[in-house]
Amino acid sequence: xxxxxxxxxxxxxxxxxxxxxxxxxxxxxxxxxxxxxxxxxxxxxxxxxxxxxxxxxxxxxxxxxxxxxxxxxxxxxxxxxxxxxxxxxxxxxxxxxxxxxxxxxxxxxxxxxxxxxxxxxxxxxxxxxxxxxxxxxxxxxxxxxxxxxxxxxxxxxxx
Amino acid sequence: xxxxxxxxxxxxxxxxxxxxxxxxxxxxxxxxxxxxxxxxxxxxxxxxxxxxxxxxxxxxxxxxxxxxxxxxxxxxxxxxxxxxxxxxxxxxxxxxxxxxxxxxxxxxxxxxxxxxxxxxxxxxxxxxxxxxxxxxxxxxxxxxxxxxxxxxxxxxxxxxxxxxxxxxxxxxxxxxxxxxxxxxxxxxxxxxxxxxxxxxxxxxxxxxxxxxxxxxxxxxxxxxxxxxxxxxxxxxxxxxxxxxxxxxxxxxxxxxxxxxxxxxxxxxxxxxxxxxxxxxxxxxxxxxxxxxxxxxxxxxxxxxxxxxxxxxxxxxxxxxxxxxxxxxxxxxxxxxxxxxxxxxxxxxxxxxxxxxxxxxxxxxxxxxxxxxxxxxxxxxxxxxxxxxxxxxxxxxxxxxxxxxxxxxxxxxxxxxxxxxxxxxxxxxxxxxxxxxxxxxxxxxxxxxxxxxxxxxxxxxxxxxxxxxxxxxxxxxxxxxxxxxxxxxxxxxxxxxxxxxxxxxxxxxxxxxxxxxxx
Numbered sequence: 320x321x322x323x324x325x326x327x328x329x330x331x332x333x334x335x336x337x338x339x340x341x342x343x344x345x346x347x348x349x350x351x352x353x354x355x356x357x358x359x360x361x362x363x364x365x366x367x368x369x370x371x372x373x374x375x376x377x378x379x380x381x382x383x384x385x386x387x388x389x390x391x392x393x394x395x396x397x398x399x400x401x402x403x404x405x406x407x408x409x410x411x412x413x414x415x416x417x418x419x420x421x422x423x424x425x426x427x428x429x430x431x432x433x434x435x436x437x438x439x440x441x442x443x444x445x446x447x448x449x450x451x452x453x454x455x456x457x458x459x460x461x462x463x464x465x466x467x468x469x470x471x472x473x474x475x476x477x478x
Numbered sequence: 479x480x481x482x483x484x485x486x487x488x489x490x491x492x493x494x495x496x497x498x499x500x501x502x503x504x505x506x507x508x509x510x511x512x513x514x515x516x517x518x519x520x521x522x523x524x525x526x527x528x529x530x531x532x533x534x535x536x537x538x539x540x541x542x543x544x545x546x547x548x549x550x551x552x553x554x555x556x557x558x559x560x561x562x563x564x565x566x567x568x569x570x571x572x573x574x575x576x577x578x579x580x581x582x583x584x585x586x587x588x589x590x591x592x593x594x595x596x597x598x599x600x601x602x603x604x605x606x607x608x609x610x611x612x613x614x615x616x617x618x619x620x621x622x623x624x625x626x627x628x629x630x631x632x633x634x635x636x637x638x639x640x641x642x643x644x645x646x647x648x649x650x651x652x653x654x655x656x657x658x659x660x661x662x663x664x665x666x667x668x669x670x671x672x673x674x675x676x677x678x679x680x681x682x683x684x685x686x687x688x689x690x691x692x693x694x695x696x697x698x699x700x701x702x703x704x705x706x707x708x709x710x711x712x713x714x715x716x717x718x719x720x721x722x723x724x725x726x727x728x729x730x731x732x733x734x735x736x737x738x739x740x741x742x743x744x745x746x747x748x749x750x751x752x753x754x755x756x757x758x759x760x761x762x763x764x765x766x767x768x769x770x771x772x773x774x775x776x777x778x779x780x781x782x783x784x785x786x787x788x789x790x791x792x793x794x795x796x797x798x799x800x801x802x803x804x805x806x807x808x809x810x811x812x813x814x815x816x817x818x819x820x821x822x823x824x825x826x827x828x829x830x831x832x833x834x835x836x837x838x839x840x841x842x843x844x845x846x847x848x849x850x851x852x853x854x855x856x857x858x859x860x861x862x863x864x865x866x867x868x869x870x871x872x873x874x875x876x877x878x879x880x881x882x883x884x885x886x887x888x889x890x891x892x893x894x895x896x897x898x899x900x901x902x903x904x905x906x907x908x909x910x911x912x913x914x915x916x917x918x919x920x921x922x923x924x925x926x927x928x929x930x931x932x933x934x935x936x937x938x939x940x941x942x943x944x945x946x947x948x949x950x951x952x953x954x955x956x957x958x959x960x961x962x963x964x965x966x967x968x969x970x971x972x973x974x975x976x977x978x979x980x981x982x983x984x985x986x987x988x989x990x991x992x993x994x995x996x
Contacts, residue, residue: 344738344758344778345758345759345760345778346760347760347761348740348741348742348743348757348758348760349740349741351743352702352741352743373760379761382762383760383761383762386745386762386763386919387742387743387744387745387763388743388744388745389702389742389743389744390743405664405665405863405913406664406665406822406859406863406895406906406909407664407665407821407822407893407895408664409906409909410822410823410895410896410897410898410901411822411823411850442703442744443662443664443746443863443913443916443917444662444663444664444666444703445489445703446489446490446661446666446667446669446670446703446704447489447490447493447667448664448665448666448667448819448821448822448827448893448895449490449525449526449667449819449820449821449827449828449829450490450493450494450525450528450827451821451822453493455703458705459492460489460492460493460706461493462490462493462494463493463494
């Protein structure tokens with residue numbers, strides 16, 4: 320992931336991705352996933368290219384990008400910590416744990432620490448309800464979290 | 479002979495440290511020169527004992543758990559490969575009461591086989607249903623499924639056979655099988671477990687659905703929060719394709735069927751079938767008005783079967799053992815088995831597959847063993863974020879679609895979340911509204927606006943502002959949402975809210991705060 324790409328580079332890579340995937344049935348979501356995997360977010364510059372290649376309006380593409388929680392409009396921190404906020408995790412003290420993480424990091428949900436180390440996101444269920452409270456750090460899952468364990472996770476992303 | 483040691487790769491086991499256990503175990507096996515191999519199986523569903531390591535012995539599999547990486551050396555020292563005794567030894571896996579009392583039909587192989595070994599799958603009765611299906615006429619397959627009494631395990635409980643028949647009877651040049659693996663309900667993980675632990679059973683079920691309805695293409699729409707399930711399913715589809723289970727000639731028959739895995743993008747509402755279809759088409763996940771039914775005009779306007787993972791994964795055994803075998807389990811109009819997911823604040827957390835008919839009390843107290851915190855059970859939410867909160871007084875409710883509906887609840891995808899007496903039910907009701915507001919697709923007003931107003935009203939009750947009037951307003955709002963919403967998101971959000979208010983009135987009568995007196 321390169322955060323210092325020029326608009327031109329973004330355009331070239333976007334066109335590559337779209338050309339490769341546009342033959343899929345209903346290609347827009349797979350394309351957006353691929354673009355986010357490439358750039359770490361879905362750059363504005365990519366939207367008109369996707370629209371043109373898929374014969375959609377820019378508004379339609381914008382509508383899809385903004386509808387889904389997964390797509391970011393700017394890069395995340397170096398780490399992404401997702402805390403499960405759904406009922407099963409609530410029943411095991413997830414809310415208190417979330418408060419603890421927020422105060423340790425000094426940020427709220429949907430925010431990134433000033434040093435760019437970590438973005439904190441809520442997630443509504445990781446399917447780890449039998450191992451609540453649960454979290455996902457950079458795609459790795461963690462269950463049965465307690466105060467010590469989240470401090471460990473926070474230390475890891477701060478290192 | 480090389481001894482097989484099983485270390486689960488199910489996400490719940492991974493979340494509890496299974497990867498490190500496997501790594502340390504592999505290292506120790508190497509240094510000690512032990513003749514053993516590690517199999518990364520799915521989970522048996524005893525999640526409070528995860529990571530649960532098993533070893534194959536002549537007497538059967540012996541289980542150990544919950545295992546930490548630091549336990550591995552002492553376990554090997556105690557003779558792990560012969561099933562030796564150790565403080566963490568649980569005895570024979572099959573004899574564990576939590577497993578022994580289950581009726582595992584859909585999850586028969588989960589946790590037992592290597593998820594990505596097709597030969598293992600075959601050795602455990604896999605593909606028998608599909609082998610039978612290719613010899614039958616489409617209408618006969620559909621008749622099997624109809625007769626089995628299988629109903630949609632996603633939550634709606636619609637008879638699967640009738641859905642299939644509609645697609646079979648609808649002419650179309652192209653038809654689709656769509657598997658709804660957007661398992662977003664909190665407290666549910668059965669879909670994830672089967673995709674990670676026995677992916678071929680889902681592939682087999684989808685192929686049978688294809689042959690039964692004349693569909694040649696299937697999509698599995700998996701939520702992005704399930705990266706492990708996506709990886710396993712993607713590999714399993716490739717393996718099935720190479721082995722001729724999928725492709726232009728399914729098991730050498732004249733039927734063609736192929737599967738593509740698609741990833742969701744974090745929208746809960748895409749678990750609603752029509753929103754899911756829009757999402758697959760590359761659109762916003764907006765709910766469609768019905769009719770037309772997806773069976774008539776579904777994906778890309780073609781006749782489409784859209785079924786939940788567990789519904790499809792239950793089909794192979796119905797074809798293999800016959801509809802009567804499956805139908806003999808269960809009660810009333812709820813036939814067969816249901817994988818109950820026991821989660822939240824409960825001691826024995828995990829997946830428990832049983833025939834319909836267990837009471838909620840049996841599930842929570844006997845099987846679940848009460849709360850993990852040791853405090854009294856206050857409420858149990860059944861069926862995810864749109865399911866009702868049941869108090870102990872309703873623990874005699876049998877696990878059955880109709881019995882739960884009769885008590886203003888739903889079994890949904892069969893997840894139950896236990897709360898102890900520290901839970902604040904007004905807070906839970908507010909959360910239900912907040913969740914609906916965050917996840918509403920925005921198409922219909924009762925859901926889009928109602929949920930936001932619901933949060934505000936709940937806040938007023940919490941602040942002690944005209945509580946009586948606001949409780950009445952909340953009930954009225956719920957009524958509007960229930961009957962005026964287009965889909966289950968807005969339509970069922972009233973279940974948790976109203977059940978919380980009805981069964982736990984004390985939590986809705988907080989002492990008025992000082993600020994409220996201004």
